[in-house]
Amino acid sequence: MTSPESPTTPGLGADDAAAVAAQLGRPPRAVRAVAHRCPCGLPSVVQTAPRLEDGTPFPTLYYLTCSRLAARLGTLEAEGRMREMTERLAQDPELAAAYQRAHEAYLAERDAIDSLGTNVSAGGMPGRVKCLHVHAAHALAAGPGVNPFGDEALAEVGEWWAAGPCVTCTHPTP
Template sequence: MRPPFDPATDDDIRIVSAQLGRPARDVIGIPARCVCGAPTVVATAPRLSDGTPFPTFYYLTHPAATVAMSDLEATQVMAEFTEILNADEEMQKQYLVAHEQFIADRESIAVVPELDGISAGGMPVRVKCLHALAGHALAAGPGVNPIGDLALARSSWSPEVCQCIDYDAV
């Protein structure tokens, strides 16, 4: 079963390219949007058009969200989140399920043997990249990725408040 997300339109690709400051690559869908409708998370092909395996299926593109995750990472909060994860067996189980769902979502698009068992963000046993974990949490919805949810709750950014620029002017 394919994950539920909108296919990327030409306008989505234009906006994502503006968000990234470079041409968007191999975007296949938009699994999370800002309240204004602009892309927040893209789904990227598991194998890029140049043949490169790409494990980060859900990719956070919203500039304010990426800055917020970078700011959190700069505070060394990933070590704290890893400690929380290591101390909470229920969270470990949820994180493993999130890891498995992430892989299933990606493999519903394409199975890439080089990515077997690999998800993103350090799942299922550590916290490595809040951008990837927040992107997955936004794409999957609350309650799926506990560390992504925790990162979003601790960040200065909210998916409920538009902080977009005027993409029509870009």
């Protein structure tokens, strides 16, 4: 059963809005929809509007919300995985081409909603790898085979959901 949209978070039902707020530790901004759900049933990625409510450009189309997955990806980042991935871009033309296609797909999806008039996508695409959270969110939302570094990071963190939901939340039912 789908809950009605939350009056404070357009694009999300009340249950999803409460879960995302608990995951992030703050109310979400400019959310359009849940883009991926964790196997536990909670949102793990939301699609955001290309502009915040006040009109400020927000180029991150897919935003990772699962706090457990975010923590695991943060560990990979701290281990220097982004630097290793960026180095591989310069050495592997096929990987660089796949990453370029991911960048172009990201821009096309975002621009179909609202063009920001820029070729800046997210996560350092297409020249470097800057944020594994963005790449994992893109890979989860778009599916396997679209973002090579998102797919790689997700494979490395494994079954982040196996321990159960990352948050428990309740909210008053209207």
